[in-house]
Amino acid sequence: MIGYDDKPWLAAYPPGRPPHLRRSFSTALDMFDAAVRAAPTASAVHYFDGSLRWEEVDRAATALAALLVSRGFAPGDRLALCLQNNPAFLVGLVAAWKAGGTAALLSPMSTAADLARSLAAFTPSALLVLDDLYIGRIRPILAAGDTGVTIVVTTSALDGQTEDDSRLFADVTRRRPADAIDLSGLVEAYRPDAGAEAVLAQRRVGPSDVAVLAATSGTTGPAKGAQLTHANLAFSAQVYRDWSGLEPGEPVLALAPVFHVTGLVGAVSLAMIARSPLVLTHRFEPAVIAAATARRRPVFCAAVITAYIALADSPEVDAADLASLRLRYSGGAPIAPDVAERLEERLGGYIHNIYGQTETTSPSHAVPPGTRAPVDPDSGVLSVGVPVFDTVVRVVDDDGLDLPVGEIGELVTTGPQVIPGYWRDPVATADAFLGGALRTGDVGFMDAQGWFYVVDRKKDQINAAGYKVWPSEVERLLSAHPEVEEAAVVGIPDEYRGETVKAFVVRREGSALDVDEVIAYCRANLTAYKYPREVEMVAALPRTATGKLLRRALR
Incomplete structure (x- = not known):
């Protein structure tokens, strides 16, 4: 019988992809330093009409790190970054490492209450933030209580470019x-300081040091702070580079938010290890993305599937604008096969699945380049790929015992990308991690060839009179209806069944589809216990800032 230790997935690896990586770097800072040494005058960042060279990013990061140290920033301290996809993100990330500290990522999409909770949890001593966010949301938080923040540095979304694209910046002023300290002024005024740089040289971070604190998606509960080490980041960046075949210097598009693990690893860290220009656009706007791609010709991008859907649905985006994107990856949520086909036709390129969590520093599985993901004939689920280098994934039952090939259970991941635990949360760490293995909370199965399929989140399973219902199965059927734009399914209390299925449906524009028609459609195409007894028509579905569905908000 085939077992997970047999690694049947290795047969799917294309020629030249070994089962084990020979590590190029031990820390993320080593990756950056190598890029500066190898290509100091090459472009590190493209931001609209502006660009920064690797040596310029290095100088800016040194200036910020020297300021931090002069103000009492100690090894292990946190520099919070509250930025969009701006050049200052790369500067702040490297500055935190140069100063011997950790970058704590805050979502600029968060409410004031969520930002207050993140600041209280991560206890940063310094903050690098967009100026309007500081004035509108964060300054009142700092004024209201002792957050521990003693250094505030601001930057503008307009810094680093001169176009002031009205599609993004119509209401933005510098x-x-x-x-607060202005970052651009700080960098402009900085002059090399032998004393300060000697202090920085003594603060070299190591592989086990925490490079980044990143909030988990929080789709089923409150977000936790994932501790991504330098070794985690360096390994996962190399996975993206070596798996995809990205060549040194080929531009990388930050299609995902860089404050999320996909953008952090599959854009920022990848650009560092590949010495590639990082194409940034402040935030996601389909027409702006298309224009930046046509101008800068990036080769690689990774994002959640909703970003590709938004590009496909935009009348301002032409497939020709995206022609340079040879390597397209999607993660964060399973893709329905019909959606994948539509996107390939509309956007002019195949989108390879990747799969992972914040706790696996992004990729644990990927579809090999040049290969199409298979579709399971029984469930209709599109595969998320095969385990990447040095990674073993098992499917286990509720007792943690291996399940046979083809049986559904929880995915448990072991590999160099698995983080050591959650920030100051030993209970959650003990619950999720066992002997270096991550209990993902995702439910799926492996086929005989080693391809993995994700069915749903374990916590989202609906128990209807003792029968298991996976929301994703009902959602796939609903999404196949010609008048349904998207749908989400949750379990709700039911006196007779204990739980029953409820669907939230977004109609396509111009559709008059009603509740009774939806229920009748599902009843005709699903087993009796699976079809929704309740349907609610909604204008949109709640999602995280990175596009993941928030079923708990629907509940």
Whole structure:
């Protein structure tokens, strides 16, 4: 009988992809330093009409790190970054490492209450933030209580470019808060300081040091702080580079938010290890993405499937604009086969699945380049790929015992990308990690060839009178209806069944589809216990800032 230790997935690896990686770097800072040494005058960042060379990013990061140290920033301290896809993100990330500390990522999409919780949880001593976010949301938080933040540095979304694209910046003005330090002014005024740089040289981070604190998606509960080590980041960046075949210097498009693990690893860290220009656009806007791609000709991008759907649905995006994107990857949520086909036809390129969590520093599985993901004939689920280098994934039952090939259970991941645990949360760490293995909370199965299929989140399973219902199965059927734009399914209390199925449906524009028609359609195409007894028509589905569905909000 085939077992997970037999690694049947290795047969799917294309020629030249070994089962084990010979590590290029032990820390993420080593990756950056190597790029600066090898290509100091090459472009590191493209931001609209502006660009920064690797040596310029290095100088800016050194200036910020020297300021931090001069203000009492100690090894292990946190520099919080509250930025969009701006050049300052790369500067702040490297500055935190140069100062011997950790970058704590805050979502600029968060409410003031969520930002307050993140600041209280991560206890940063310094903050690099967009000026309008500081004035509008964060300054009142700092004024209201002791957050521990003693250094505030601001930057503008307009910094680093001169186009001021009205599609993004119509209401943006450059602001210089008097109670904060302006990053551009700090960098401009900085002069090499032998004393300060000697202190920085003594603070070299190691592989086990925490490089980044990143909030988990929080789709089933409150977000936790994942501790991504330097070894985790360096390994996963190399996985993206070596798996995809990205060549040194080929531009990388930050299609996903860089404050999320996909953008952090599959854009920023990948650009470092490949010495590639990183194409940034402040935030996602389909027409702006298309224009930046046509101008800068990036080769690689990774994002959640909703980003590709938005590109496909935009009348301002032409497939020709995206022609340079040879390597397209999607993660964060399973893709329905019919959606994958539509996107390939509309956008002019095949999108390879990747799969992973914040806790696996992004990729644990991927579809090999040049290969199409198979579709399971029984469930209709599209495969998320095969385990990447040095990674073993098992499917286990509720007791943690291996299940046979083809049986559905929880995916458990072991590999160099698995983080050591959650920030200051030993209970959650003990619950999710066992002997270096991550209990993903995702449910799926492996076929005989080693391809993996994700069915759903374990916590989202609906128990209807003792029968298991996976929301994704019902959602796939609903999404196949010609008048349904998208749908989500949750379990709700039911006196007779204990739980029953409820669907939330977004109609396509111009559709008059009603509740009774949806129920009748599902009843005709699903087993009796699976079809939704309740349907609610909604204008949109709640999602995280990175596009993941928030079923808990629907519940």
